Amino acid sequence: xxxxxxxxxxxxxxxxxxxxxxxxxxxxxxxxxxxxxxxxxxxxxxxxxxxxxxxxxxxxxxxxxxxxxxxxxxxxxxxxxxxxxxxxxxxxxxxxxxxxxxxxxxxxxxxxxxxxxxxxxxxxxxxxxxxxxxxxxxxxxxxxxxxxxxxxxxxxxxxxxxxxxxxxxxxxxxxxxxxxxxxxxxxxxxxxxxxxxxxxxxxxxxxxxxxxxxxxxxxxxxxxxxxxxxxxxxxxxxxxxxxxxxxxxxxxxxxxx
Amino acid sequence: xxxxxxxxxxxxxxxxxxxxxxxxxxxxxxxxxxxxxxxxxxxxxxxxxxxxxxxxxxxxxxxxxxxxxxxxxxxxxxxxxxxxxxxxxxxxxxxxxxxxxxxxxxxxxxxxxxxxxxxxxxxxxxxxxxxxxxxxxxxxxxxxxxxxxxxxxxxxxxxxxxxxxxxxxxxxxxxxxxxxxxxxxxxxxxxxxxxxxxxxxxxxxxxxxxxxxxxxxxxxxxxxxxxxxxxxxxxxxxxxxxxxxxxxxxxxxxxxxxxxxxxxxxxxxxxxxxxxxxxxxxxxxxxxxxxxxxxxxxxxxxxxxxxxxxxxxxxxxxxxxxxxxxxxxxxxxxxxxxxxx
Numbered sequence: 015x016x017x018x019x020x021x022x023x024x025x026x027x028x029x030x031x032x033x034x035x036x037x038x039x040x041x042x043x044x045x046x047x048x049x050x051x052x053x054x055x056x057x058x059x060x061x062x063x064x065x066x067x068x069x070x071x072x073x074x075x076x077x078x079x080x081x082x083x084x085x086x087x088x089x090x091x092x093x094x095x096x097x098x099x100x101x102x103x104x105x106x107x108x109x110x111x112x113x114x115x116x117x118x119x120x121x122x123x124x125x126x127x128x129x130x131x132x133x134x135x136x137x138x139x140x141x142x143x144x145x146x147x148x149x150x151x152x153x154x155x156x157x158x159x160x161x162x163x164x165x166x167x168x169x170x171x172x173x174x175x176x177x178x179x180x181x182x183x184x185x186x187x188x189x190x191x192x193x194x195x196x197x198x199x200x201x202x203x204x205x206x207x208x209x210x211x212x213x214x215x216x217x218x219x220x221x222x223x224x225x226x227x228x229x230x231x232x233x234x235x236x237x238x239x240x241x242x243x244x245x246x247x248x249x250x251x252x253x254x255x256x257x258x259x260x261x262x263x264x265x266x267x268x269x270x271x
Numbered sequence: 272x273x274x275x276x277x278x279x280x281x282x283x284x285x286x287x288x289x290x291x292x293x294x295x296x297x298x299x300x301x302x303x304x305x306x307x308x309x310x311x312x313x314x315x316x317x318x319x320x321x322x323x324x325x326x327x328x329x330x331x332x333x334x335x336x337x338x339x340x341x342x343x344x345x346x347x348x349x350x351x352x353x354x355x356x357x358x359x360x361x362x363x364x365x366x367x368x369x370x371x372x373x374x375x376x377x378x379x380x381x382x383x384x385x386x387x388x389x390x391x392x393x394x395x396x397x398x399x400x401x402x403x404x405x406x407x408x409x410x411x412x413x414x415x416x417x418x419x420x421x422x423x424x425x426x427x428x429x430x431x432x433x434x435x436x437x438x439x440x441x442x443x444x445x446x447x448x449x450x451x452x453x454x455x456x457x458x459x460x461x462x463x464x465x466x467x468x469x470x471x472x473x474x475x476x477x478x479x480x481x482x483x484x485x486x487x488x489x490x491x492x493x494x495x496x497x498x499x500x501x502x503x504x505x506x507x508x509x510x511x512x513x514x515x516x517x518x519x520x521x522x523x524x525x526x527x528x529x530x531x532x533x534x535x536x537x538x539x540x541x542x543x544x545x546x547x548x549x550x551x552x553x554x555x556x557x558x559x560x561x562x563x564x565x566x567x568x569x570x571x572x573x574x575x576x577x578x579x580x581x582x583x584x585x586x587x588x589x590x591x592x593x594x595x596x597x598x599x600x601x602x603x604x605x606x607x608x609x610x611x612x
Contacts, residue, residue: 086323163321165304175384177301181310181321203302204324 057123057235063257065231067265069112069223069243074271075103081207083139088162089205093138098207100247108227109269111145112245113197113213115220116231117252119239125217127151131188134200134210136164136180141200141210145246147220148212150194158185163204170198173214177203197244211246236261243267273349274412280342281408284401285557287339290332291397292553295458296546299325300385306378309333336374343370343400346407358575359410366403373400387459394455398448398557405561409568410575414517418572433570436508436518440567443501447560450494453487454556462487463549469540495533498559502529505566521566528559 078097083089089096102110131153135142139160148154156166158180166187167177172195178187191198191214202208213220219239221229231241238256248269257263294300302325303309309317309330314337322330343366350363376393383389409415457463462484472478472492478485502525509522535552542548 085325085327088323162323163310163326165302167301167304177304177384179304179310203299204326206298206325 057233059233061236061259062233063236063260064262065234065239065241065255065257065265066262067114067229067241067267069109069114069227069229069245069267069269070107071103071109071248072107072268072270075101075107078102083205083207086139086162086205088160089139092160093140096138096140096207099140099144102225104225104227106227108223108225109245109248110223110225110227111143112223112227112229112243112248112267113145113147113211113220114223114229114231114241114243114267115147115196115213115215116217116234117240117242119237120217120219120235121237123217123235125149128218129153131155133157134212135159136166136202136208139205140208141202143210143222145197145211145222146213147222148191148214149218150192150214150216151190153188153190154212156180156187156189158183164202164208165204167201167203168198168212169201170195170214173198196242197246213244241265245269273353274408276349277346277404277408277411280339280346281401281404281561283335283339283342284404285554285561287332287335288397288401288557289550289554290328290335291394292550293328293546294332295390295394296544296549296553297325297328299328300390301329301381302326303329303333303381306381307333333377336377340370340374343367343404346404350407350411354411356410359407362403362407362410366400366407369396369400369403373397385459387456390459391452391455394459395452398451398560401557401561402448402564405564406568409565415572418517418569433512436505436512436570437567439501439505439508440563440570443498443505444560444563444567446494446501447498447556447563450491450498451556451560453491453494454553457484457487457491458553460484460487463544464540466492467540469537495536499529499533502526502559502563505563509566517569518566521562521569525559525562525566528555528562531555532559 078099078101081096081098083093083096099111104110127149129152132146132148133155134146135157137159139162158164161183163179163181165177165179167175168189169175170191172193173191176189180187191212194214194216196213196215197211198214200210200212219231219234221231223229234257236257236259238254240252240254242250242252244250251267251269253265253267255263255265305311307314309326310321312318314330314333317330347363347367350360354360354363373393373396376389376396380386380389380393457465460483465482465484465488466472466478468474472485472489473480478489506522506526509518513519532552532555535548535555538548539545539552
């Protein structure tokens with residue numbers, strides 16, 4: 015409760031400030047185990063491995079649909095070509111905005127959350143990025159770069175729901191999550207088309223595919239892992255992969271209609 | 272003036288229900304995260320050019336609600352000052368208490384992120400407020416007073432001697448209210464499209480599969496059939512046994528609104544909950560309820576008739592000399608208001 019109140023206080027103080035959004039801090043390098051960690055050893059960078067891969071879609075994917083922005087004249091002017099983001103499929107069938115993460119296999123290792131915030135911006139009346147990952151306890155900074163009002167409405171199930179207004183351009187708020195949860199939907203109730211997804215994990219081994227469908231999970235300790243790929247419309251797929259010391263393994267996920 | 276003002280308050284309550292329906296239908300309930308302020312602004316100073324997207328519906332609902340709340344305060348005070356009948360004054364106080372509770376429920380449901388129970392209670396209490404303002408408008412109307420003045424007496428004129436009509440009208444009104452509460456439950460639990468086809472349910476008369484949402488949705492459809500049967504029975508009874516327009520008009524209106532309501536309900540499903548159709552379904556449901564209520568009250572008008580009432584209208588409307596008769600029934604109020612002859 016104390017941490018939550020402190021987070022709320024920090025969010026309030028940040029929201030009163032100004033400044034430009036900072037860069038996203040995805041795929042952070044794993045931190046060493048904390049002092050209170052159980053017996054599991056820290057990850058040795060000298061033997062760390064990597065899992066790379068690509069997510070594709072087999073079949074004919076629907077094209078992103080144009081969004082009617084007439085409800086807010088600012089949005090209509092700022093981002094007239096905005097389209098839905100829940101089907102990012104390239105010409106070769108590659109799928110972007112897929113959250114890929116280690117679902118199982120890290121044992122009892124614990125990881126300290128980075129202090130650098132992950133930034134989610136509201137710009138052109140949509141969220142940037144649309145899908146992102148964050149660690150438990152890591153600050154999420156939410157910025158309103160638009161000259162219109164947004165409300166930031168997180169709808170987690172394991173964490174606490176929140177809804178905060180950002181009526182002024184440049185406003186920022188910071189929020190932290192206390193429990194891992196994949197995935198948490200975000201939405202703006204002012205602009206019904208605006209939504210985003212956040213994966214909250216207790217480790218740093220996650221990535222979001224770019225528009226070419228590729229991802230990379232770096233710094234993994236040698237071991238056998240369950241890797242899950244999550245997409246908001248296509249669902250989830252899992253694969254098991256074993257990596258040795260300083261090894262790079264490639265996995266492919268193929269979603270079907 | 273009081274009858275006109277009471278009618279205005281009742282009509283504005285109907286407008287408020289439509290505005291509330293728009294909020295839910297557009298999914299705008301949380302587009303203004305704070306309450307009672309709007310994005311930190313005092314409600315009435317919020318810039319109009321910032322009423323964009325969902326804020327337009329939510330903030331508009333708040334503005335209309337505040338206006339209706341103010342009108343009900345004025346109505347309650349007016350009744351307290353000028354209405355000789357104690358039970359009508361009490362209706363004013365009750366409407367005031369209900370609209371205050373309604374405002375608090377509206378604030379709570381925003382601050383607690385629209386919990387189903389609170390949102391359903393908010394929707395259900397809205398109907399009670401509408402019923403109260405409609406009742407006040409009816410019993411303060413000149414038509415109601417004229418019924419008492421009918422030299423042939425209430426038994427001949429308004430169904431006062433028709434216990435069958437009185438019973439079935441009460442049952443119909445209560446069932447309509449229950450049906451609206453079920454509809455609010457369906458609406459706020461996201462069960463509006465749990466059965467995606469109409470008039471069948473998954474191609475069958477009875478759904479072949481069940482879960483909580485399908486059950487709520489099907490209960491609303493079954494409720495509609497029950498309401499339709501009761502409304503037909505009530506209206507049929509009126510048309511067959513009574514000639515007075517004060518009963519036949521609401522009976523006819525009840526049937527028209529009911530047909531419209533079923534059509535809107537079907538269109539709500541078939542249009543995938545198009546927000547305007549959905550909102551019209553909400554407000555028309557409220558109109559079905561108050562129409563049935565008006566018919567019920569008129570069927571029971573004889574119960575409210577007494578020697579003091581006829582005089583009380585004359586007194587309220589400026590003929591203070593008649594108040595001496597009323598003083599025999601409620602001397603304390605006449606003394607309190609300084610209305611005695």
